[in-house]
Amino acid sequence: MAVKSLINAAGRRIPPSVNGRQVIPFKGVGKHRPDGRKYSPPIPSCIDYPDDGKKVTDSLGEALKKCGLSDGMTISTHHHLRDGDLISNRIFELASEMGIRDLVWFPSASFPCNDTLIRYLEDGTINRIEGSMNGPLGKFVSEGRMKGTAVLRSHGGRVQAIQDGEVRIDIAVLVAPSADPFGNAKGTGGPSSCGVIGYSKADYMFATKVIVVTDNLVDFPCYPMEIEGNYVDYVVVVDKIGVPEKIVSGTTEITKSPDRLLIAELTARFLEKSGILHDGVTIQAGAGGTSLAIAVFVSEILRKNAWKSKFGFGGSTRYMVKMLEDGLMGHILDAQVFDLDAVRSVTDNPKHIPYPVFNAYNFHSKGNLTSMIDIMLLGATEVDLNFNGNVVTHSDGYLLHGIGGWQNCLHARNVILPLPLFRDRIPVIVDEVTTLCGPGELIDVIVTERGIAINPLRKDLIKSVKGSGLPLVTIRELKEEAESICGKPDKPQFSDRVVAAVKWVDGTVIDVVRQLKIY
Amino acid sequence: MIYTASADMENMIAVTGNSGPKVRSDCEIILRIKDKGGISIDLNSKVKTLYGSSITSQCTEVLKFFGIQSAELSVNDSGALPFVISARLEAAVKKLTDAPKEFLPAMSKSNLSESVRDRFRFTRLYLPGNTPGLMINAGLHSADGIILDLEDSVAPEKKDEARYLVRNALRQINFYKAERMVRINQGQRGLEDLDFVIPHHVNLIVIPKCDSPDDVKKVDSRIKELARKNGIKKYVFLMPVLESALGVENAFEIAKSSVNIAGMAIGLEDFTSDLGVQRTAEGTESFFARSRLVLACKAAGIQPIDSVFSDVNDTEGLRKAALASRAMGFEGMGCIHPRQIQVIREGFSPTQKEIDRALEIVEAYRLARERGLGVVALGSKMIDPPVVNRAIKSIELAKVLGLLPESNKQH
Numbered sequence: 001m002a003v004k005s006l007i008n009a010a011g012r013r014i015p016p017s018v019n020g021r022q023v024i025p026f027k028g029v030g031k032h033r034p035d036g037r038k039y040s041p042p043i044p045s046c047i048d049y050p051d052d053g054k055k056v057t058d059s060l061g062e063a064l065k066k067c068g069l070s071d072g073m074t075i076s077t078h079h080h081l082r083d084g085d086l087i088s089n090r091i092f093e094l095a096s097e098m099g100i101r102d103l104v105w106f107p108s109a110s111f112p113c114n115d116t117l118i119r120y121l122e123d124g125t126i127n128r129i130e131g132s133m134n135g136p137l138g139k140f141v142s143e144g145r146m147k148g149t150a151v152l153r154s155h156g157g158r159v160q161a162i163q164d165g166e167v168r169i170d171i172a173v174l175v176a177p178s179a180d181p182f183g184n185a186k187g188t189g190g191p192s193s194c195g196v197i198g199y200s201k202a203d204y205m206f207a208t209k210v211i212v213v214t215d216n217l218v219d220f221p222c223y224p225m226e227i228e229g230n231y232v233d234y235v236v237v238v239d240k241i242g243v244p245e246k247i248v249s250g251t252t253e254i255t256k257s258p259d260r261l262l263i264a265e266l267t268a269r270f271l272e273k274s275g276i277l278h279d280g281v282t283i284q285a286g287a288g289g290t291s292l293a294i295a296v297f298v299s300e301i302l303r304k305n306a307w308k309s310k311f312g313f314g315g316s317t318r319y320m321v322k323m324l325e326d327g328l329m330g331h332i333l334d335a336q337v338f339d340l341d342a343v344r345s346v347t348d349n350p351k352h353i354p355y356p357v358f359n360a361y362n363f364h365s366k367g368n369l370t371s372m373i374d375i376m377l378l379g380a381t382e383v384d385l386n387f388n389g390n391v392v393t394h395s396d397g398y399l400l401h402g403i404g405g406w407q408n409c410l411h412a413r414n415v416i417l418p419l420p421l422f423r424d425r426i427p428v429i430v431d432e433v434t435t436l437c438g439p440g441e442l443i444d445v446i447v448t449e450r451g452i453a454i455n456p457l458r459k460d461l462i463k464s465v466k467g468s469g470l471p472l473v474t475i476r477e478l479k480e481e482a483e484s485i486c487g488k489p490d491k492p493q494f495s496d497r498v499v500a501a502v503k504w505v506d507g508t509v510i511d512v513v514r515q516l517k518i519y
Numbered sequence: 520m521i522y523t524a525s526a527d528m529e530n531m532i533a534v535t536g537n538s539g540p541k542v543r544s545d546c547e548i549i550l551r552i553k554d555k556g557g558i559s560i561d562l563n564s565k566v567k568t569l570y571g572s573s574i575t576s577q578c579t580e581v582l583k584f585f586g587i588q589s590a591e592l593s594v595n596d597s598g599a600l601p602f603v604i605s606a607r608l609e610a611a612v613k614k615l616t617d618a619p620k621e622f623l624p625a626m627s628k629s630n631l632s633e634s635v636r637d638r639f640r641f642t643r644l645y646l647p648g649n650t651p652g653l654m655i656n657a658g659l660h661s662a663d664g665i666i667l668d669l670e671d672s673v674a675p676e677k678k679d680e681a682r683y684l685v686r687n688a689l690r691q692i693n694f695y696k697a698e699r700m701v702r703i704n705q706g707q708r709g710l711e712d713l714d715f716v717i718p719h720h721v722n723l724i725v726i727p728k729c730d731s732p733d734d735v736k737k738v739d740s741r742i743k744e745l746a747r748k749n750g751i752k753k754y755v756f757l758m759p760v761l762e763s764a765l766g767v768e769n770a771f772e773i774a775k776s777s778v779n780i781a782g783m784a785i786g787l788e789d790f791t792s793d794l795g796v797q798r799t800a801e802g803t804e805s806f807f808a809r810s811r812l813v814l815a816c817k818a819a820g821i822q823p824i825d826s827v828f829s830d831v832n833d834t835e836g837l838r839k840a841a842l843a844s845r846a847m848g849f850e851g852m853g854c855i856h857p858r859q860i861q862v863i864r865e866g867f868s869p870t871q872k873e874i875d876r877a878l879e880i881v882e883a884y885r886l887a888r889e890r891g892l893g894v895v896a897l898g899s900k901m902i903d904p905p906v907v908n909r910a911i912k913s914i915e916l917a918k919v920l921g922l923l924p925e926s927n928k929q930h
Binding site for chain 2 (some may be wrong): 259450
């Protein structure tokens with residue numbers, strides 16, 4: 001089918017509409033402002049809810065029926081139980097049994113446990129997923145087997161889409177490690193404690209119907225109320241919402257790879273020599289092995305200088321918790337926690353504060369946490385000569401990761417990507433990214449085991465490390481070195497069919513992923 | 520010469536390389552040469568989209584180079600770099616034919632550097648000779664030397680194919696400033712190993728399990744022969760390793776058995792096994808042997824090198840071992856993991872206190888000379904020429920290691 005294409009401000013070819021809705025092409029960073037008023041859900045009245053506050057319903061199936069589950073609805077879930085989630089798949093199993101069709105699943109992230117949903121994508125229960133895609137789900141979509149078009153959004157972009165009405169959630173099914181009969185709920189307590197459930201905030205505030213599912217019903221009031229019961233329609237109690245050992249890893253570990261450690265050490269040296277690391281610094285790093293190693297090196301530098309980080313933004317791990325407990329960090333703000341030490345800390349330590357993405361990443365907030373952060377450490381599958389970054393596809397064209405908070409985090413003051421120059425034989429620094437997820441103007445520094453490339457736009461940073469003895473190179477030199485080692489790779493071949501749209505943080509379409517040609 | 524398969528050969532399959540879920544940057548080659556039908560290649564690779572056509576054409580090129588017109592080839596690839604693929608395929612071809620030619624990847628300019636006899640050899644990183652994944656970034660970890668090992672870290676049935684891999688690694692991997700060393704096997708196999716490395720700019724040959732000067736002399740003369748044949752003028756240094764009671768008894772004779780010997784090492788796993796005792800952390804059982812090796816080396820004017828520390832996770836133990844080793848007179852240790860490099864280097868480097876003291880001594884000596892004093896004193900201590908010489912050596916060392924503060928650069 002010949003569809004007219006548009007070229008957006010990043011020079012990427014995109015279709016005029018996705019899933020029957022007209023798209024707004026990416027206009028450039030900070031160029032798009034939606035107008036009008038925020039979307040709002042229908043007005044409820046308390047007289048329609050039980051006077052005794054008891055909203056417990058027999059089963060999830062019953063609750064879904066009472067919510068009026070029907071064809072074409074949008075169902076949202078959060079991902080705080082990660083790979084241990086037992087409920088998100090169950091929703092579609094029940095929907096399939098009821099003969100419901102063409103649902104849209106709108107998760108805050110998907111995990112390998114959700115691979116079984118392929119069955120419901122194939123039988124027509126689910127039309128499409130608007131959320132992260134990896135592993136077999138990513139393969140399914142990349143090969144053009146999903147009926148609708150996937151829409152990939154950042155964590156903040158998801159909140160933006162909910163708030164400006166681009167996505168209207170019919171039913172939010174929110175798992176909660178503890179909940180009371182009224183629907184107040186939190187991320188701690190019970191057998192499936194995950195620490196915080198902050199990703200559910202926009203969902204319960206803006207969904208038409210809200211179901212809270214728990215395996216730990218507590219007496220009213222469940223406190224602190226991460227989910228407020230007066231937004232909740234039904235509470236469902238099940239035997240198990242999750243598999244504890246898959247919810248949080250017992251331990252998060254520093255990388256043991258000598259090559260990754262080298263990258264971490266170089267990154268820390270860069271932070272120190274450039275002066276980005278200073279007393280009162282604000283930091284965000286992920287839970288990857290390299291990031292954790294950087295956190296340890298950074299701790300040493302802080303200690304050596306008797307400096308203290310003002311706050312760190314999670315997802316936190318035991319390494320950030322240790323910084324807090326050693327007095328090297330003032331506060332941890334957290335939208336999610338990654339290990340048991342972090343769960344303990346967020347439960348017990350008043351300086352470890354749950355902080356929903358609603359407040360951290362959201363484009364429609366009156367100000368944003370990420371732009372207040374000095375040091376942002378991020379990953380990528382590819383970075384190109386213009387410093388553009390890709391996090392959703394691999395160089396072979398397959399969808400493999402969600403965006404997560406990655407795009408939102410690009411708005412920090414110094415965005416640093418510690419990356420290997422190549423993974424196995426696959427160069428990470430390339431001529432042009434397979435899929436554009438983040439414009440190069442927001443990506444400042446690439447640290448590889450074979451040298452550090454600073455974005456030429458950051459003249460201040462280039463100046464700050466002049467004569468520092470750090471191995472500074474241009475991004476082109478990195479690319480050429482990768483190719484001299486690995487050989488120049490071929491490119492994957494795509495058909496014209498769009499299988500996924502990649503949204504920018506403001507709701508515009510920055511790029512699309514096309515169906516792979518399979519030989 | 521064109522190879523076509525004889526009836527026997529049709530039934531022979533050569534398998535080289537490695538595959539499996541944990542294998543990275545390597546490939547497995549399964550080759551059968553046929554008498555007709557052309558070349559068919561079955562490629563199974565996680566980088567097929569990006570490098571499938573490049574791998575296929577590379578394999579075809581290698582087979583044609585060896586005159587093979589018809590063959591069935593399976594490649595199970597886990598992201599092997601081109602020099603690995605050609606090493607694996609060449610090894611397979613050599614298992615099935617007696618082709619004398621070698622398929623050599625380009626010689627990287629970065630690896631043409633020469634070495635010098637008295638360079639530092641504090642840290643030498645062992646790299647198993649049949650594991651390409653560990654070699655590719657090895658040069659980045661700033662060891663003084665890397666040792667591509669053809670001996671004990673390679674399974675006996677893989678020793679032939681490791682030669683091609685090590686040869687290609689010497690030609691293709693940038694090892695940056697590290698001295699490029701190869702540990703050959705014992706005896707005849709070791710002499711044959713030399714054919715695969717001497718023409719390819721290796722800097723130093725580690726000779727394992729030396730019991731007598733003769734073990735060194737055989738290697739030395741084979742190297743000379745190969746150097747003459749290949750027109751190589753660069754020095755190839757030698758490092759014998761003593762790993763038996765007999766070797767230790769012959770330490771001095773071995774140490775001066777060739778002018779090309781730059782250092783001599785001790786291998787304690789084999790040594791303690793030869794003695795029939797356990798190797799302990801304290802090393803009481805090997806103290807005499809190690810001391811003897813140090814004396815022999817110093818007497819012969821070469822570097823004494825200590826054994827490896829085998830617990831990679833015990834950083835504190837390693838730090839202590841390196842300090843103790845330096846105190847005994849050793850000038851370096853082997854590393855079995857990149858994480859050990861920095862710890863060992865620190866252990867063998869002069870401490871700030873030592874450097875400061877050395878600077879004071881040299882300064883006191885200079886002042887005394889200026890004033891025409893015959894006797895030099897620093898505080899309550901007499902300073903005589905050997906003390907001054909040692910101080911000068913420490914300062915030299917600190918300078919090379921970049922440990923001298925800027926203000927003292929004039930020394």
